[in-house]
Every structure is written in C-alpha cells, then in structure tokens.
Amino acid sequence: MNNLLNSYFVKTHKLEISITIIAVVLFLIYFLGAPHVFTRFPIYRAFMQSMPFFGIIAISATFVVTLGEIDLSFPSIVGITSLIFGIIMTSTDGNFFIAFILATSLGMFAGLVNGLLVTKIGIPSIVATIGTLFFWRGLVNVISQGSGIAIVDVADGTWHHMIFVEKLFGKIPMQFIWFIVLTGLMQWVYRYHKFGNHIHFVGDNKASAQMMGINVDNVKIIAFVQLGFFSALAGIFTMYEMLYFWPTQGEGLMLTTLAAVFVGGTSVFGGKGTIFGTFIGVLIIGSLESGIVALGLSGFYVKFINGLMITVAVTVYALIQRRKN
Amino acid sequence: MAEELLKLQNIYKNFGNVKVLKDVNIKINKGEVVALIGDNGAGKSTLIKVITGVHSPNSGKVFFKEEEVQIKSVAQSRKMGIEAVYQERALCDQQELYRNIFAGREITNSFGFLDIKKQRKEAEKILRDYIGFTSKAITVDSQVMGLSGGEKQGVAFGRSLYFNSDLIVLDEPTMGLSIQETEKVLNFVKGLKNENKSAIFIDHNIIHVYGAADRFIILDRGEVVGEFNKEDISREELVQKMIQLHESGKIKVED
Numbered sequence: 001m002n003n004l005l006n007s008y009f010v011k012t013h014k015l016e017i018s019i020t021i022i023a024v025v026l027f028l029i030y031f032l033g034a035p036h037v038f039t040r041f042p043i044y045r046a047f048m049q050s051m052p053f054f055g056i057i058a059i060s061a062t063f064v065v066t067l068g069e070i071d072l073s074f075p076s077i078v079g080i081t082s083l084i085f086g087i088i089m090t091s092t093d094g095n096f097f098i099a100f101i102l103a104t105s106l107g108m109f110a111g112l113v114n115g116l117l118v119t120k121i122g123i124p125s126i127v128a129t130i131g132t133l134f135f136w137r138g139l140v141n142v143i144s145q146g147s148g149i150a151i152v153d154v155a156d157g158t159w160h161h162m163i164f165v166e167k168l169f170g171k172i173p174m175q176f177i178w179f180i181v182l183t184g185l186m187q188w189v190y191r192y193h194k195f196g197n198h199i200h201f202v203g204d205n206k207a208s209a210q211m212m213g214i215n216v217d218n219v220k221i222i223a224f225v226q227l228g229f230f231s232a233l234a235g236i237f238t239m240y241e242m243l244y245f246w247p248t249q250g251e252g253l254m255l256t257t258l259a260a261v262f263v264g265g266t267s268v269f270g271g272k273g274t275i276f277g278t279f280i281g282v283l284i285i286g287s288l289e290s291g292i293v294a295l296g297l298s299g300f301y302v303k304f305i306n307g308l309m310i311t312v313a314v315t316v317y318a319l320i321q322r323r324k325n
Numbered sequence: 326m327a328e329e330l331l332k333l334q335n336i337y338k339n340f341g342n343v344k345v346l347k348d349v350n351i352k353i354n355k356g357e358v359v360a361l362i363g364d365n366g367a368g369k370s371t372l373i374k375v376i377t378g379v380h381s382p383n384s385g386k387v388f389f390k391e392e393e394v395q396i397k398s399v400a401q402s403r404k405m406g407i408e409a410v411y412q413e414r415a416l417c418d419q420q421e422l423y424r425n426i427f428a429g430r431e432i433t434n435s436f437g438f439l440d441i442k443k444q445r446k447e448a449e450k451i452l453r454d455y456i457g458f459t460s461k462a463i464t465v466d467s468q469v470m471g472l473s474g475g476e477k478q479g480v481a482f483g484r485s486l487y488f489n490s491d492l493i494v495l496d497e498p499t500m501g502l503s504i505q506e507t508e509k510v511l512n513f514v515k516g517l518k519n520e521n522k523s524a525i526f527i528d529h530n531i532i533h534v535y536g537a538a539d540r541f542i543i544l545d546r547g548e549v550v551g552e553f554n555k556e557d558i559s560r561e562e563l564v565q566k567m568i569q570l571h572e573s574g575k576i577k578v579e580d
Contacts, residue, residue, distance in 0.1 A: 012466070194437045201428050204417035211411055213400050213429030271419040 014320065015265035019280045022313075026284060026291070034294035041171070043290060048172060051286035052179035053238050054253050055279070058260040059186050060230035062278045063196075063223045064125075065261050067203040068270025069118065071224060073129040074231040074257070076136035077110045078250030081232035083140050086149035086245035094154030104232045110136060111228025115221030140247055149245040156243055164240040175237050182230075187275040199223060204271030259306065260285045263313045267321065284309065327354035329391060330523050331376065331407075331492055336385035338371055345371045346382070347547040353492065356521045358514055360534040363544035364571065369527045372544065373494055376525070377409040378402035390491075403430075408490035410498060415481035416469045423448035423465040426484050447487070455483035475506025482513045486520070493517060495526035499533050511537045531567060535560045545570060 010017065031038045057074055064071050085103035092098055110132065117128040155161050165175050190196040198219045201209040210216050231250075239245060264281030266273030288309070289302045331353045338346040346368050353359050361369045374380040375387075378396040387394050389405055396402045399409070416425045423445045432440045432447070448465040456479045462471075469477060478498055485493045495514070499507045514537040517524050528534045534541065535555075541563060543551035551566060558566075 008466075188438075192439050192441060194431050194433050194439065197424060197428070197431060197439060200420055200424070201417050204419045208415065208417050209428070211399065211409065211415070212417075213403060271417065 015317070016274055016276050016280075018316070019263070019265050019274075019277045019284075019313075023280045023284050026287070030287070030291045030294065034291075034296070037290075037294040043294070045171065045173065046290065047283075047287055048176035049241070051282055052173075052175040053234055053241070054257045054260065055179050055282040055286065056182055056230050056234045056237070057227070057253065058257045058264075058278050058282050059183050059275055060227045061257060062186075062261050062264070062266050062273050062275055063190065063199055064227050065258075065266050065268070066190075066199050066270060066273040067220060067223055069125040069220065069223070070258075071114060071125065071129045071227055072254060073110070073114060073132040073136060074227060075250040075253045076133050076140070077107055077228055077231040078235040078238070078253060079140040079247070080110065080136040081107045082235035082239050082245050082249050083144055083149070083247075085232075085236055085239055086151055087143075089151045089154050090149060094151075094158060096158070096160045100236065103236060104229050107228040107230075107232025107235075108225045109228070110231075111225035112221065114228070115224035118224070119217040119220050137251075144245075144247045146247055148247065150243065151239060151245065152243040155240060161240050164237055175241070178237070183275060183279050190273075190275045195219070195222065200271055202270075203267075203273075256285050259310050263310055265313075265317055267317065268314065269321070272321075327357065329353075330355045330357075330389070331525075332388040332391075333372075333375070334386040334388070336372075336375060336382045336387075338368075338375060338380060338382050345547050346375070349385070349544075349547070349549055351542055351549065351552075353523050353525055355491070355523055356518050357540065358518060358524045358526070358538045359540045359542060360538035361525060361527045361542050361544060362531065362534060362567065366546070367544040368547040369544055370496065373409070373496060373525070373527060376402070376492075377407060377494055403488075403490070406489070406491040407494060408485035408488060408492070409494040409496065410478070410481040410485055411496050416477055418470040419468055421466050421468060422452070422463075422480060425469055425480065426451060426487070430488075451483040451487045452480075455486045456480065473506060474502045475509050478502070478506070478510050479513065482510075486517075486522075491522060493522060493524045495524060497527055497529070499528055499530060507533060531564055532560065535563060543567070543570065 027038075037043050057078075061071060061074065081103040084106050085099050088095070088099040088102055114125070114129055114132055117123050117132070118125045121128075123131075163174060164178075165173060167173055168177060190199070198209070198214050201212065201214055202216050202219045206216055234253075235250060238249065260281035261278050262268065262281070263284055264274060264277030264279070266277060285306065288306055289299075292301050292305055293299055329352060333349055333351050336346050336349040337344070349368075349372060351359075351372075361372065363369055371380060375382050376396070378398045378401055381395070381397060387396060389407075394405065396405070396407075402409075417428065420428070423441075426448045427444050432443050434440060445465050452463070452465060463476065469480070472480070482493075498510050498514070502510065511533060514524055514526065526534075526538070539555055541551075541553045541555070541558070542549055543553075543566070550570065553563065553566075
C-alpha cells in the first residue's frame with residue numbers, strides 16, 4: 001500500500017486521483033440514495049445528452065485558465081455563432097458546410113478579438129471579456145430582434161443531425177461520443193503538443209517564458225481563438241439538439257463551465273491544470289442538479305450544493321499548492 | 326593572437342532622452358570570460374540586453390565571429406550561438422525539468438507533438454554530464470520549485486552548454502546564492518573555458534568576479550572607464566579602483 005502511494009504515477013497525478021475519488025463518492029451517494037433512478041439507464045442517457053454542451057467549452061477553457069487568464073465572454077460567443085448558424089441554415093435551405101464554416105469562423109474571430117484586447121492593448125482578460133460578453137449578446141439581440149429561429153425543417157433527419165446528436169445504437173447520444181473524442185484529443189495537445197507546453201510555461205511565469213523564446217502574445221491569442229471555436233461548436237451541438245435558436249442561448253453556461261474547470265483542479269494561478277480533471281469536473285457539476293433532486297432534496301438546494309462543492313474544491317487545491325511551496 | 330568572438334563598436338543606446346550607453350567598445354575572444362562591473366545604473370544590464378537581442382542599439386556596430394550582425398530578437402541571438410542565463414527568471418517553477426530545458430525549442434515531430442522520450446533522455450544526459458547532479462532527489466521529472474538557487478543556475482547552465490552556444494551571457498549569476506552554491510556556479514563559469522566557450526557576466530561581488538574572470542570591464546554611467554586583464558591587476562587593486570571610481574567618479578589609468 002505504501003509502495004503504491006509513493007509510486008511515480010500517484011505522486012504526479014495527485015489532483016487527478018483526488019478529483020476521481022470525489023466523483024466516485026458522489027456517484028455512490030446518488031446510487032445509494034436514489035437507487036430507483038441511478039440503477040436505470042435513462043438518467044445516464046440524460047447526462048450524456050446534456051453534459052457535452054458545456055463540457056466541450058470547459059475542456060477548451062482549461063487552456064485559457066492554465067494561462068492564468070479567464071474568458072467570461074464565451075456564453076455570448078455561443079449566442080452569436082448559433083444565431084449565424086441558424087440564419088445561414090434557414091437561408092441556404094440547410095447548407096451545413098457554409099453554416100458550419102461561417103459560425104466557427106465567427107467564433108474564432110470573437111476569440112481573436114479577446115486575444116488582441118488582452119495582449120496587444122493590455123486589458124486584463126476579466127475586464128476585456130466582460131466587455132465582449134455584453135457586446136456579442138447585444139449584437140444577438142439587435143440582429144434577432146428578440147425572436148428565435150427554428151431549424152427543424154432544414155436540420156431534422158439530415159446526416160449532419162445524425163452525426164451530431166442522434167443516438168448511437170439507439171442508446172448513446174452522439175454528442176457524448178464527440179465530447180469523449182475531443183477530450184482525448186485536447187488532453188493530448190495539452191500535455192504533449194508544443195502549444196500545450198507553451199500554455200503551461202506562459203501561465204507559470206510570463207517573463208521566464210518570454211526569455212526562453214516563447215512568443216507569449218501568440219500563445220495567448222491562439223488560446224482565446226480556440227475557445228471561440230469550441231464555443232461555436234458547442235452552440236452548433238445545442239442547435240441540433242434543440243432544433244431551435246433562442247436569443248438567450250448560452251447564457252446559463254458561464255458558471256457551470258468555469259465551475260467544472262476549477263472543480264477539476266486547474267490552478268487559478270496558472271501554470272498547472274488537467275484536462276482529465278476538467279472532464280471529471282464536468283461529470284460532477286453536470287450531475288449535481290439531477291442527483292440532488294433524485295435524492296429527494298428540493299431543487300432549491302442545487303445552487304447551494306454547487307457553491308459548496310466549488311468553494312471546498314478550490315480551497316483544497318489552494319492548500320495543496322501552498323504546502324508544496 | 327586570440328580569436329575574436331564578439332565585438333561591439335561605438336554602441337549608443339538611449340531610452341528617450343536618457344543616454345544609457347555612450348560609445349561603448351568591447352571585445353570578447355573565444356574561450357575568454359569577461360566580467361562587466363560597475364554601479365547600479367552604469368548600463369551593464371542594457372549592454373547585456375543589446376548582446377542578447379532584447380534591445381537594439383540606436384547606433385553602432387555588432388560583429389559576431391568577425392561578421393557584422395544585427396541582433397533583432399532573443400531567438401536570433403540564440404540561433405547565432407548566444408545564450409543568456411538569467412538569475413531566477415531562467416526557469417518556470419511548476420514545470421518539470423525536462424520541459425524547462427527544452428522550453429521554446431522543443432523536440433517535436435512534424436505535427437508539433439513533443440518527443441517526450443527523447444526530451445527526457447537528453448535532459449537526463451544534461452543533468453548527468455553537463456551539470457553533474459548526483460542527488461537522487463532530482464530527476465528529469467522534478468518540478469523546478471523543489472530546487473535550490475544553485476541547482477536552478479546549474480540547470481540553466483547545463484541547458485546553455487547543451488545547445489552548444491559560443492557565448493554565454495550571465496546576469497548576476499550568484500545573486501542570492503549560498504557560499505557553497507556560489508562556488509558551484511563559479512566552477513561552471515571556469516569550466517566554460519575548457520570547452521573553448523566564452524562568457525560575459527555581471528556580478529556585484531568583485532571577489533566572485535575576480536576568481537572567475539580573465540578580464541574586467543568597468544562601466545560607469547554608460548561608458549567604459551577601465552579595462553584590465555587579470556594578470557595586470559590584483560584583487561586588492563581592483564577593489565581600490567572601484568572605490569576610487571565610486572568616490573571621485575574617475576578612474577586613474579596608468580599608461
């Protein structure tokens with residue numbers, strides 16, 4: 001046992017192991033407290049259906065948080081890109097490629113704006129992205145004039161609808177498969193690609209990274225751009241699931257998404273993080289609402305327990321960090 | 326006749342109206358360790374940053390290996406074979422050693438994915454051969470924050486040796502180190518000569534400088550006011566010169 005605890009893997013994966021244990025305990029509580037719900041498949045199908053929408057963004061946002069930066073504007077990027085996707089789909093009679101390319105390009109453009117404001121103008125990211133949060137949502141309201149767009153006629157029953165959100169073998173929602181694949185891919189980039197490596201160094205110590213020849217500004221800009229892309233992608237997934245655009249689309253995402261990143265163990269101070277942790281964070285945050293209700297507590301407890309989880313988790317991580325120093 | 330590695334000719338550098346470097350001429354030969362000494366504000370750091378490509382001079386010429394060059398960025402100076410070792414800022418604390426050693430010039434495949442195996446292997450070699458780490462507590466997977474100041478300097482040195490640079494620029498390499506660690510760092514500097522590499526370093530402590538350097542260049546308010554070979558000046562005399570400079574603002578140079 002002692003050997004196991006001192007092993008290289010355990011030592012280097014303390015965060016991942018802690019977060020996994022927390023998730024297992026949580027699901028055990030669900031399981032024991034509400035066996036009638038959690039021994040049956042539908043609850044898991046519901047999780048697999050709903051988690052990817054914010055999960056994809058959380059994975060992508062982990063890069064930005066590891067930089068020691070934050071992006072608060074992604075809920076509005078989801079809004080504006082979904083609107084564009086809806087407009088183009090309906091006006092081209094369902095031309096998926098054009099709609100997809102334009103919506104994701106707009107997402108990347110919005111990310112580029114954030115990145116330029118932070119690096120070239122020098123506005124702290126928390127302030128810059130509050131600005132763009134309002135800007136893009138405002139633009140959604142101006143363009144949509146407050147009304148929604150139905151894409152059911154041009155999207156339902158198409159091959160793109162099938163690969164985005166229909167059920168594999170009639171059971172597993174496709175968006176969950178995509179979420180797993182993207183998580184794996186992003187984990188790989190995060191740990192083993194030059195870009196992921198640079199993200200860690202810039203988040204750790206900007207001045208040192210610069211002296212080691214890393215282009216700090218470019219790394220930051222790319223991080224914001226990829227978050228813009230994945231926000232657009234998450235919006236498109238949501239559109240296919242709902243077959244409808246509504247002007248407030250994306251608004252509820254901010255807290256759950258960032259909570260998943262922080263509960264997952266990515267350092268608020270930058271330089272350290274884990275994609276796997278964020279993934280588990282998504283499972284935890286995404287299951288709380290149904291879990292709490294299934295346990296027989298009233299829905300009023302959801303935010304309360306959510307808040308408790310986040311506060312306790314970030315406190316524990318900060319303490320681990322401090323002990324190390 | 327020693328072979329010339331770096332020559333700065335009539336270098337001027339202004340920051341706004343402030344003339345930080347005024348007509349600086351220096352030369353560094355191959356296999357030579359040059360110490361740059363002078364009070365705060367003498368222009369030592371600026372001069373070093375001109376060499377490493379952080380700042381461009383307003384006028385003057387830079388020759389490297391007897392060719393005129395314009396050093397425009399850190400990346401370019403590195404490529405030419407100039408490596409800077411900055412105190413403290415040289416490494417990122419929370420990242421593993423093997424990642425630190427290759428930061429900014431990772432070993433990757435053509436898709437940009439890291440060759441972790443190779444990086445770890447090469448890092449292992451650097452720890453063992455160039456730095457001489459024997460402690461089992463420090464491995465290529467160690468985070469930098471567990472290392473002492475001297476060990477961090479050692480890693481930064483090892484890195485510069487590995488990348489086969491011709492000129493190593495050291496900014497206050499012994500600042501904040503214990504006596505023992507200082508000794509280690511100075512040994513590294515001396516070791517450079519055996520590899521026929523050159524170094525230029527800034528240090529406030531004349532005693533350190535004296536032991537490790539072949540030549541001393543004294544800067545004062547942006548100008549070179551004295552230059553001495555080690556065999557021409559004793560440690561005491563050098564200290565006297567500095568005190569003299571401090572008190573009178575001038576240095577007496579005997580012809």
